[in-house]
Amino acid sequence: MTKLILLDETKAELFSFARECETTEQAQADLIARGWTNADALKHIDAAVAAGAYAKTATAARAEKSATEK
Amino acid sequence: MSQTKLTKIQHGLESTAGTGVAATFLWKGNGKFKFLDSVHTPELEYAIGVLGGNVEGAFIGDTGSELTLADTEMSAENLIWLLNQAVKSVPGPTTTFAFTFPTTAANTIKTFTWEFATGAQEYEFAYGFCSKFSVSGDVNANNGRMMLNAVMNGRVASASTVTASLGFLANHEPLNLNNATIKIDAVGTAAGTAAATSGLLKAFSLDCETGWTIDAARYADGRSAKDFSTLTFGDYKLTGKLRALLNAAAVTQIANARAGTPIIVQVAVNGSSSRVVKFNLPLVFTDTPELGSDENGLHVVEFPFSAGYSRTSTAQAPEINITASTSTTLS
Numbered sequence: 001m002t003k004l005i006l007l008d009e010t011k012a013e014l015f016s017f018a019r020e021c022e023t024t025e026q027a028q029a030d031l032i033a034r035g036w037t038n039a040d041a042l043k044h045i046d047a048a049v050a051a052g053a054y055a056k057t058a059t060a061a062r063a064e065k066s067a068t069e070k
Numbered sequence: 071m072s073q074t075k076l077t078k079i080q081h082g083l084e085s086t087a088g089t090g091v092a093a094t095f096l097w098k099g100n101g102k103f104k105f106l107d108s109v110h111t112p113e114l115e116y117a118i119g120v121l122g123g124n125v126e127g128a129f130i131g132d133t134g135s136e137l138t139l140a141d142t143e144m145s146a147e148n149l150i151w152l153l154n155q156a157v158k159s160v161p162g163p164t165t166t167f168a169f170t171f172p173t174t175a176a177n178t179i180k181t182f183t184w185e186f187a188t189g190a191q192e193y194e195f196a197y198g199f200c201s202k203f204s205v206s207g208d209v210n211a212n213n214g215r216m217m218l219n220a221v222m223n224g225r226v227a228s229a230s231t232v233t234a235s236l237g238f239l240a241n242h243e244p245l246n247l248n249n250a251t252i253k254i255d256a257v258g259t260a261a262g263t264a265a266a267t268s269g270l271l272k273a274f275s276l277d278c279e280t281g282w283t284i285d286a287a288r289y290a291d292g293r294s295a296k297d298f299s300t301l302t303f304g305d306y307k308l309t310g311k312l313r314a315l316l317n318a319a320a321v322t323q324i325a326n327a328r329a330g331t332p333i334i335v336q337v338a339v340n341g342s343s344s345r346v347v348k349f350n351l352p353l354v355f356t357d358t359p360e361l362g363s364d365e366n367g368l369h370v371v372e373f374p375f376s377a378g379y380s381r382t383s384t385a386q387a388p389e390i391n392i393t394a395s396t397s398t399t400l401s
Contacts, residue, residue: 015325040318043267047322050256051331 004054011053024054076101078187080236087181090196093233094401099142106134132296133226134284135195143244144205144218146345146392154180156200156280161400170389176303185232192232198224199282207247208273214248223284225297241395243341250339258382261350262336273313274337281306308377316369327355343395350389352380
C-alpha cells in the first residue's frame with residue numbers, strides 16, 4: 001500500500017487511529033495489532049483516506065513543497 | 071354482507087396525462103382510499119343568529135384522490151410500474167430500467183388511471199401519480215421479504231365500473247433481502263464498484279417523497295372539478311436506514327457517520343433470471359448509531375441516512391436501477 005501521511009488528527013481519531021500513527025503503514029499495523037484482518041484494515045484506511053484523515057501522497061508532497069517555499 | 075377490504079385495485083397507463091383510460095393490470099396488494107374532497111361549512115362556522123349553526127350551505131373547496139397501497143411484496147416488475155409514476159418516465163421496451171433522480175431539471179413521469187372496487191361501489195381516478203413510496207427488508211423479520219408501499223394521488227374520483235377480468239403484471243417475482251449484496255465506495259466512485267461487503271447488512275429501508283404533489287399541481291386553470299391541473303415537481307427527499315452487525319466494516323461506517331463523510335452505497339437485491347434491483351445511493355449518515363442494541367443476541371447498529379446528489383467527480387445522483395427477467399414495455 002502506498003504510504004500516506006496523517007493530514008487531520010481529529011478525523012484520524014474518529015477512525016480510531018492512535019495519534020502516533022503518522023502514516024497509513026503505521027495505521028495498518030495498529031489495526032492488525034488490535035485484531036483486525038488485513039483486508040478490513042485496508043478498507044478502513046481507504047475510508048479514512050476518503051474522509052481526509054490521511055493525505056494522498058501527491059497532495060502531501062504538494063503541501064510540503066508549498067510549506068518549504070514560504 | 072360486508073367486506074372490509076378494497077376488492078380490486080388496478081391501473082392503466084395514460085397516453086395523455088389526465089385523460090382516463092381502462093385499467094390493464096391488477097395491483098397485487100391491498101390498499102385504502104381517501105377522497106380528498108374538502109367540505110366547508112360556513113353556516114356552522116360563522117355567527118348567523120342560530121344556536122349551533124346551520125347544517126346547510128356547505129360547499130366543496132378542492133378535490134383530489136389518495137390511494138394508499140399497503141405493504142406488499144416488492145418485485146422488479148411492480149417497481150418498474152411504480153417508479154414510472156414516481157421518479158422518471160422509462161417506458162421501455164427494455165430490460166434495464168434506470169430510474170435516475172433529477173439533478174438540475176425535473177424528470178417527466180408517466181400517469182395512470184387507477185380503478186378500485188369495494189363490495190358496494192367501484193370508483194376510478196385519472197392523472198394518478200406516486201407522491202411517496204417506501205421499500206424495506208430485514209433478514210431477521212418477515213423472512214427477509216422486500217416490501218413496498220406507496221401513496222398514489224390523482225384527480226377527483228368518480229363512481230365507475232372497473233375493467234373486468236384483468237391479470238397481474240407478468241413475471242412478478244417477490245424479492246428477498248437475503249439475496250442482496252451491499253457495496254460501499256467513496257464518493258467519486260461509481261456505485262457498485264467495490265467488492266460486496268459480506269457479513270454486514272441486516273436490514274435496509276428507503277423512504278422517498280417523490281416531489282410530485284397535488285398541491286404543487288394546482289393552478290387557476292378553469293377546472294370546474296376543482297382538482298389539480300398540471301403536475302409540478304417540487305424536490306425529492308430520500309431517507310432511510312441501514313442496520314448492520316457491529317463488526318470491523320461497521321466500525322468504518324461509524325467513523326464515517328461521526329465525521330459526516332459521504333459514501334456511495336449500492337444495495338443490489340437479486341432475483342432469478344437476471345432480475346436485480348440496485349439502489350445506488352450517494353448518502354451521508356444523518357445521525358451516529360447507538361451502541362448496545364442487540365438483535366437475536368448480536369450487537370447491531372443502525373445508520374439513518376439521507377441520500378442526494380454527489381458533486382465529487384465522477385458526480386452521480388441517486389438511482390434505482392432495475393433489470394427485469396425479459397424485455398418489458400410499460401402498458
